[in-house]
Amino acid sequence: MSHSAGGGDGAASSSAPGRRRRPEPTPLQRALGLLTRREHSRRELLCKLEQRGVEPEAAAEAVARLAQAGWQDDARFAESLVRNRAASGFGPAYIRAELNTHGLAAELVETALQGFDGDWAANARRLLERRHPQALQGDRQAQRKAADFLFRRGFTRDQVSAALASGE
Numbered sequence: 001m002s003h004s005a006g007g008g009d010g011a012a013s014s015s016a017p018g019r020r021r022r023p024e025p026t027p028l029q030r031a032l033g034l035l036t037r038r039e040h041s042r043r044e045l046l047c048k049l050e051q052r053g054v055e056p057e058a059a060a061e062a063v064a065r066l067a068q069a070g071w072q073d074d075a076r077f078a079e080s081l082v083r084n085r086a087a088s089g090f091g092p093a094y095i096r097a098e099l100n101t102h103g104l105a106a107e108l109v110e111t112a113l114q115g116f117d118g119d120w121a122a123n124a125r126r127l128l129e130r131r132h133p134q135a136l137q138g139d140r141q142a143q144r145k146a147a148d149f150l151f152r153r154g155f156t157r158d159q160v161s162a163a164l165a166s167g168e
Contacts, residue, residue, distance in 0.1 A: 027054045027062040032071060039077040041102035042067065074104055078112035086118055089127040094154025124155045124163035135164065 025033070030052060031045055040048070042063055049059035066072040078099055085095045092113050099109045128135055128146055135146035143164055150160045 027058040028065060030054060031059070031062045031066055035066065035071050039080040040072065041074055041077045041104060042072060043103040045072060074102075075108055075112070077102070078104055078108055079115060082112045082116050086116060086120075086123055089123065089153060091124065091150065091153050091155030091159060092116075092120060093156065097154070120155065121159045121162035124150050124153075124159050127153070128163055 027049060031049055034040055034045060034048055045063050045066075046056075046059050049062065050056055054062070063072060081099060081102075082095055085098065096109055096113060099112065127150065132142060132146035132149060134142040147160050147164065150163065151157075155163070
């Protein structure tokens with residue numbers, strides 16, 4: 001006794017009738033899809049394409065074409081990463097280290113960090129106000145803990161001192 005509805009052999013139920021399979025996206029389409037979500041470094045884009053099964057030569061060609069057309073730009077990526085990480089409460093040393101993992105030229109990294117139009121000490125101060133408010137009230141033990149926190153976040157000694165001093 002068959003339990004399938006309609007008494008068929010089930011072969012037709014594997015795909016909807018009349019529905020065509022979507023063609024496999026080209027390496028260029030895959031790369032562009034990634035770039036429409038957020039900026040990517042050249043290295044990051046190549047790695048993601050290769051992880052998705054794109055041959056290295058095809059990935060390199062696609063990324064080169066997108067860079068030439070202005071869709072992929074390492075300088076723009078670096079500026080975007082600096083803005084995003086700074087807004088998330090990270091300091092310049094942390095951001096520099098992250099940028100270096102993307103294989104960017106040292107000059108590009110420095111230009112992006114120097115182009116940051118915010119105030120690192122003010123960022124550190126806002127972070128302390130949210131995460132360690134007791135440090136801003138003169139508690140020495142809390143200040144040491146807060147300073148360690150800021151150092152781990154990539155702020156310099158001068159930035160940490162300025163953030164803590166503005167609370168006294």
